Amino acid sequence: MSVVTEQKAVSVKPRGQEKIRFRLPSAAILGVLPFFAYVAILLVVPTLYLVVGAFQSQSGGFTIQNVTELLQSQYLNAYLTSVEVSGITAVVGALFGLFVAAAAISEGIPRWIRQLLSTFSGVAANFAGIPLAFAFIATLGLNGVATILLKDMGLDIYKMGFTLFSLAGLSITYIYFQLPLMILVILPTLDGLRKEWHEAAANLGASRLQFWLHIGLPILMPSFLASLVLLFGNAFSAYATPYALTSGYLNIVTVLIGSVLNGNVTASPQLGDALAFGMIVIVAATMFVYGILQRRAERWLRR
Amino acid sequence: MPPLWAIIWLVLGGLYFLVPLYATAQFSFETGSHGLGTSSYLSVLQSQDFIHDFVFSLELAVGTVLLSSALMVPTVYWINLHIPQVRRVVEFISILPLVVPPVALAVGVAHFFSFVPTLLTNPIILVLAYVIITLPFSYRSLDAGMRAINFKVLTEAAQSLGASWWRIMLFVILPNIAASVLASSFLIVTIVMGEYTFASLLLFNTFPVYIEYVGQTSAHGAATLALISFALTWLAILGIAWIGSRIGIKQPSTTIGAR
């Protein structure tokens, strides 16, 4: 009987050619498991549920009818109105914010103004929602303080066709949280822009205008665009302000979704899902563009 | 001498910010018969509904702070300490709530949890959701605070001096994190006290919901409440700024609320 010694095929990796493995200490992963689980249950899954629901028919089968129904006039209108308000307030808010922020840090303005502006913007950005709506009703409503003041000065804006409960009115109200958001976001950027390059340019003989044309604006542009996009997303997601201000008068996507959820509007829950899905797609696209622009902006402003 | 354009823009900005506040204040002090008084404030503050809803919001805020801290502080610590590779993933996750607006989230949550109706009528669902809604800010604040204290270097220094893990956690890391946790908590309170969307869609009576309810019938009452809300936000932001100045760590700006 021959004893067969088993020859184990031992593959010895030649030295130096061992692959560097990305080691994820399995025990350590347990530490962040609660976090991942929480987010999964309370954010990811409900969102997925919503997405699935958007493509579900009443009976449970797959359909794109809900989504196509979005293209019907009343729903499409809601999206368009939302986009319109968001776009307008983003542009106005961005420009207004840029100028105010730049003004606050220009030569000759005392430092405390910048600090005050920054703190106030922090508050104002959070003042959005229900209180803001009523603040503007108190200001520009039919019996608002500003309305009456203007009337006393001979300018009856309501007679001229203005009403707070319109696209214009809503936009003016939105600016109240768009403006401070822009200021908060653009101040650090403007800071990074301030002295250094300005001095170098002046030193080389450039006038103020030449500086802005060749250096200031090009450097600022990515940040400005990024902020613009951020403002758009911010306005698009708003619910409380338009709800309190317009509920019913204006067709805004967020308010519409709320109405569907509460059964105030006859529409299937699947349609509500579809509406929400459409919203998420738009906001996600916005955030994506923002991310790209922001990275571009940081690259130049990083030392 | 400051340039003229700067002065103009600052004045415009100032006017735009202050006029609505002034108008709200004026409205809040107007009594029904064109006089001025604090009757609106008195009636508001004594209203049972107000007290109930305000306290309810406060409770939700505290609950959110506790749950958020319990979830996020260990997570942020853990990630920084053991698995920084996961950072990018977690950062991405932390901004997901911004991509899913509260309205959409409400829809998703309402449908998903419709299997458990008792959960949807329990205030706990608000706390659970608010932790998600405040996630971008609590994560950024805590993470910034953790990294600002040069976490790794401090830990290694303490280790080289012979400190055990617990000592490091308690005496080196936690004291510095405490300020970030505090700032993040103020932020959460501000957001929760102003959150309307989720609460109203899930039919809860929180403070903002109450304001809206009052506003349906009394613009003056709503103005009063709006001003109170504004004052509270001021206090919270000042609190955050004060904490920030005390410890020298810059807190990320707050840019969300119930819009």
Added chain:
Amino acid sequence: MASVELVRISKTFGNQIALEDVSLKVNSGELLTLLGPSGGGKTTALRIIAGFEKPDSGSVLLDGTDITYVPPNRRDMAMVFQSYNLFPNMTAFENVEFGLKIRHISKSVREKKVLELLELVGIKDKKDSYPHQLSGGQQQRVALARALAVEPKVLLLDEPLSALDAKVRLQLREEIRKIQQNLGITTIYVTHDQEEALSISDKIAVMSTGKIEQVGTPSEIYTSPKSVFVADFVGEMNWIKGRVVDDVAGGIECNGITFVVPSASGKKIGSEVFLLVRPESVLINEINTNGLCAFDGKVESRTFLGPVTRLRLKTPIGGLLADVTGLKAYSLNIGQVVSVTFDAANALVIEVDKKETND
């Protein structure tokens, strides 16, 4: 090229005096370095020359013309900043081109000049790179080319090398000096690194707390410091405390040993003075000690510095630093007793009570 003059410049920031009655002249084609510790006022002086700050009183003259109130973009000077300040949205080429572009120089002329300059500073191959793609040293070269492109009357450099690695620093400072000499451009250089100042300057102005301590050539500053501050700041110095005992021949006595120091003649007998001797002037185990006063010293420590070895000696006149080179250094051990001398005739004398004042 042009001469620059500061006439009685004073500047205060809040309640901090940055410059106090400072006057200085830089001749055409000269490289003058403002040398001093941080906060001494040198950067402020430079910025006033450039026009970024306005003095509280006094004037700035360029070739005799008063330019104190001329805005910085019309002074015909160019500055190289400590943090390079390259425009991040432009390539190296475009950065250098900028000054020419806004002067409406034609494209072909511009291109030629820019390429010439990029070649001069040794960075032609990186002309299409953006600042964030360049190393610190490369960025500084671009900054230098950018400043030279506009053919300024005066070149200003504000601690241009302090953010760079030691090796790059050495290399660049030589190149800067070479370029400056070739172009013959009036240059004002600010640094706190005395070695840098000594190696590249035609003249050095040592500044401290807003005042000019001394102006002179590098060798003047080094071998004949006129004040305690300058003697202390520039290079290492041995301070030997003694008393004047002979006011005719200049005799100074310290712990029983008397040195003949001609520069001490005329000083009051009995007054306390410092005898200043450079470590490299302290001679160890020197064979030829004619006329030199010798005494014993014990080696307390040895520090190997590369080119020299620095010994700390315990001697009857106090602790002394001696720099010894090469072979001699290897043979000396700690605890060893050696013979110490120095040429007191060339030593400096400064009165003790002058310690807090200048010139």
